[in-house]
Amino acid sequence: MQCFVEADLSAWTTLGVPARAKELLVLEDETDLARWFERRESAPMPELVLGGGSNVVFLEDFAGRVVRLAIRGRELLGEEGGARFVRAAAGEPWDGFVRWCVTQGWGGLENLAAIPGSVGAVPVQNVGAYGLEVSERIAWVEGMDRDTGQTWRFSGNECGFGYRTSRFKAAEASSRVITAVVFRLAGDEPPRLEYPDLQRWFGGRAQRVSPADVYAAVREIRARKLPDPRVQGNVGSFFKNPLVSPEVAERLAAIHPDLPRHPQPDGRVKLAAGWMIERCGLKGVREGGAMVHERQALVLCNAGGATGADFLALARRVRETVAERFGVRLEVEPVLVGREGVVQRLT
Known part of the structure; x- marks a missing residue:
């Protein structure tokens, strides 16, 4: 676990605005969760859990502790009923995880290519793009209660998904921390090409389109339409x-x-x-x-x-x-x- 005092947060968000936190913890391993609990008890203060920093705007300095979840890991849990169940830790970069799935030949997430941020942040907003919402692919979400240390698991149906929202955005969910997400990727589902941009891109070639094709197309379309946050700071759709x-x-x-x-x-x-x-x-x-x-x-x-x-x-x-x-x-x-x-x- 890394700990920074009076930390500059501008490099930890894609918007890049100047803001400082009283303390910044970077959790890089599951054992760091216990160290975080110890730190909370010894030095209590307001807290904010941060993923990839791609969907947050600091309006001013934050008088508390920012906790950056950077725990990585991804694996195939198994297959059932023609579907693969793939688990990713909350700190996995989202686009890297989508690209990894596509490289394995596992379709289902390619419409959500090139979205900045981390896996753990995706269910919170119920991220959606190019005709797909991530809630359609989530089997369950794993996490813990930072007040009690108890773990929890919610099925996709229990997550309260709606348009750009979920149960994790509610005020009463402030103690819940997402540690991993498990996705259900059907092996026989055809590409999702109903979105107008994808229809124009592929024309009548739907029968010959692979997940890798869709991934590449979405990345190219997004690059033409949206500014790269690495070049010009932004949080995507405001x-x-x-x-x-x-x-x-x-x-x-x-x-x-x-x-x-x-x-x-x-x-x-x-x-x-x-x-x-x-x-x-x-x-x-x-x-x-x-x-x-x-x-x-x-x-x-x-x-x-x-x-x-x-x-x-x-x-x-x-x-x-x-x-x-x-x-x-x-x-x-x-x-x-x-x-x-x-x-x-x-x-």
Whole structure:
């Protein structure tokens, strides 16, 4: 276990904003979990568990302990009913794990290629892209309660998955720490190619498309659309696509016929937040060093020297502008962290 005091957090997040924590622990081995418990008892303070840092925005310095889960490991647990059960530790880099599965010839996760972050963070947000949500592939999630030290295991059905959410995001889940995720990868499932970008990419070649083909295509498509966080700091999509009632969707469609609309199984309609932000003329708009990306309006990026306060001001500006024009209030997707911990709402 590595321990840093008055730690600079800018290198531990993909956004790269300046922020410090009173203490930073990096857990690299399962035995480090016990050392963490000892540290918590000897020096109690507010805590925040950090994965790959790809979905968090530090608005200011954090007056507590940041715990970085960097425990690695991946294995095939076995096969049952034509499906493979593959386990990955929480600290495994997500894209590296997806690439490893594809290299083994195991399809099922390739639509989620090139997403930054760690395996342990993926269930929290119920990450989704290119026609697939990770909840469709999760068999169960393993973890522990950091207050009691007891381990737990939730099946996929027990995880409370929804659009960009899960039971792990709820306030009452703050003591739960994900240590590993087990995925169920069906051996006979055809590639998931319904997403428009993939339809255009592969055309009529669906019968000859392999998981490796889809993985390569998604990486290329994402690279064309989204900025690389290693080059320009960002957390991917900064806002969720809003879910509205059919009545609201119809009202907006009457005014904006080209507004993308996607009916959902629960009867609601998903709207395209990026489309609305772009129609508000906000591409390239800045607040300090924070900027709405010039190619993808759903991404707020670090244009140089941005602070957490810059991103907070820009997010408020975007949300207020969209609400004024469309009557729809956007929700922030990444976790916002203030001095005392997670900020529950963008006020």
